[in-house]
Amino acid sequence: MKAGFNGLKGKEISLISIVLMCSTIILWSWERTPGLSAFLPPQSPLHLYTDHLISRSSVKAPPDLHKHVSEHDSSMPEKKTTDELQEKDLDLASQTISAQSSSGKSMGESITKTTLHTEQIPSSVSNEETKHEKILEAGKSHGIQTSSNLTTFEAKSNEAKGENNSKQEQPKIDLITNIPQISSLPVTKESWNNATENNACNYAKGKWVPDNKRPLYSGFGCKQWLSPMWACRMMQRTDFAYEQLRWQPKDCEMEEFEGSKFLRRMQNKTLAFVGDSLGRQQYQSMMCMVSGGVEMNDVEDVGKEYGLIVAGGSARPNGWAYRFSSTNTTILYYWSASLCDVEPIDVNNPNTDxxxxxxxxxxxxxQFLHKFDVLVLNTGHHWNRGKLNANRWVMHVGGVPNTDRKLALIWAAKNLTIRSVVSWVDSQLPKHxxxxxxxxxxSPRHFFGGEWNTGGSCDNTKPMSVGKEILEEESSDPVVASAVKGTRVKLLDITGPSQLRDEGHISRYSLTAKPGMQDCLHWCLPGVPDTWNEILFAQI
Known part of the structure; x- marks a missing residue:
């Protein structure tokens, strides 16, 4: 074989010509777009990840993905001119390579027919970068050595992407559902503060649907957290269809609850429930949901940090606080049935009002608001004359006994308290x-045929016997909805969905009710309060 240029065959000469022409065109394109900023990825909301729930090798982009990307680009007039110029440059390169290629199928055809697979699109790749990668891949498939300028571009682009990613991590998007996925990384303080609630979804509208994945924990288990008086599986009840229903909001999906996901989201944070016995049920439900009803040894009792200890003469403390060591997540409950301050009038008199x-x-x-990251308040069922008299509670306003006859009405006093505590919390939020x-x-009551002490019952075992669906836009609790309106306090609206579930109460199987009385106020666990926590989880 002869050495030198004269020894080259026609095909090899063509390949060298292609290399030289590609280099010239790429350099010309680079000069027409000065500065690295022209090649930086645009701030696009579309980021594709395929490492969550789906396989990279088995899933391709949906047919409308190209349309979605192009529509997004067209909405950015400041980028359109650059995109059009680079598109013309790439078309010219494709035509030149196609004309000079001697293979059976032209390189231009190979480039233009390259399909968009999910494994070819990193999480923050730009349109310009995708186009250059297509030329690189097509050139390699035809044995062409690409210009060093493209290699330099890749290095600079990756460096720039690294700087951008270090500033702000973009959420992963599930390719199938287009729903942001929760990262396995802990939630940072910055991302927690910048998180926004999905205001498009009214979680109170919807219906109950059967779900054989329910309950989320065993009714025979969770003895570590669940009080026997609410564990209906441990009673004489024999129907448990109430356990296998899931709330489906109308026109939107509710995020699936996972204990590990909850702990990651609440890493180094504290969730506090403050309210009456229904708040205590929600607290116990959350503890069972997070643990899956399984005994956990890495949970620390931190009640002393919040003054939750058994006082002299008391049967139990005013609440409980436990910390999951794996994520430093604290969940606590404090009993405050009225959500207002209650203090003895005469501290030296054991029978004082x-x-x-x-x-x-x-x-x-x-005292402890500054230590909370999520606070859930509730009140309602202790606002009756019998409870006030039994507890020896005397209404005070402005530090003195109430003399306003209008506030002497229980419902008026309750409304004042709800508005007062909401207003106070809202005033504190700028500090936290x-x-x-x-x-x-x-939480709705379902006494039929009387009250709790006059023969009222809730013997029904058929779900949704009092209604099939909630379609109203307004909350079924106008008092609370009105109180939070215009404030930064969010509404956890569970009244409507719970109203449909009269069969989910403890009913005649209560361990603490007197003979002939039924508990149509509290709920069986597992049961309806689990859904309250699912809605809470979706709103955090």
């Missing part, structure tokens, strides 16, 4: 920008 300050939040909130506060609407 108690001042019920309608316009003052509980001392527990004032990372705090998210929810006010849970009232």
């Amino acid at each position: 108690y001042a019920m300050h309608l316009d003052r939040p509980p001392a527990f909130l004032r 920008p990372g705090l998210k506060v929810f006010f849970r609407t009232i």
Whole structure:
């Protein structure tokens, strides 16, 4: 074989010509777009990840993906001119390569017919970068050595992407559902504060649907957290269809609850439930949901940090606080049935009455609000004359006994207290920008044929016997909805969905009710309060 240029055959000469022409065109394109900023990825909301739930090798982009990307690009007039110029440059390169290629199928055809697979699109790749990668791949497939300028571009682009990613991590998008996925990384303080609620979804609208994946924990288990008086599986009840229903909001999906996902989202954070016995049920439900009803050894009792200890003469503390060591997540409950400050009038008299300050939040909130990251408030069922008399609560306003005859009405006193505590919490939020506060609407009672002490019952075992679907836009608890309106306190609206579930109460199987009485206020667990926590999880 002869050495030198004269020894080259026609095909090899063509290949060298192609290399030289590609290099010239790419360099010309580079000069026409000065500065590295022209090649940086645009701020696009579309980021494709295929490592969550789906395989990279088995899934291709949906047919409308190209349309989605092009529509997004067309909405950016400041980028359109550059894109058009680079498109012309790439077309010219394709035509030149196609004309000079001697293979059976032209390189231009190979490039233009390259399909878009998910494994070819990194999470933050730009349109320009994708186009260059197509030329690189097509050139390699035809044995062409690409210009060093493209290699330099890749290095600079990757460096720039690294700087962008270090500034702000973009959420992963599930390719199938287009729903943001939760990263396995812990939630940072910055991302927590910048998180926004999905305001497009009204979780109170919808219907109950059967789901054989329910319940989320065993009704025979979770003895570590679940009180026997609410564990209906441990009672004489024999029907448990109420356990296998899931709430389906109308026109939107609710995020699936996972205990591990909840703990990651709440890493180094504290969730506090403050309210009555229905709040305690929600707290116990959450503990069972997070643990899956399985005994956990890495949970620490931290009640002393919040003053939740058994006081002298008391049967139990005013609440409980436990910390999951794996993620430093604390979940606590504090009993405050009225959500107002209650203090003894005469501390030296064991039979003293108690001042019920309608316009003052509980001392527990004032003392520990700064330690909470998520706060869930509720009240309602203790606002009746019998409860006030039994507890020896005397209404106070402005630090003195109430003399306003209008406020002497129980419902008026309750409304004042709800508005007062919401207003106070809202005033504190600027001091605690990372705090998210929810006010849970009232849990409905289902006494039929009388009250709790006059023969009222809830013997029904058929789900949705009182209704099939909630379609109203407004909350079924107008008092709480009105109180939070215009504030930064969010509504945890559970009244409507719960109203459809009269069969989910403890009913005649209560372990604590007197003979002939039924509990149509509290719920069997697992049961309806689990859904309250699913809605809460979706809103955090």
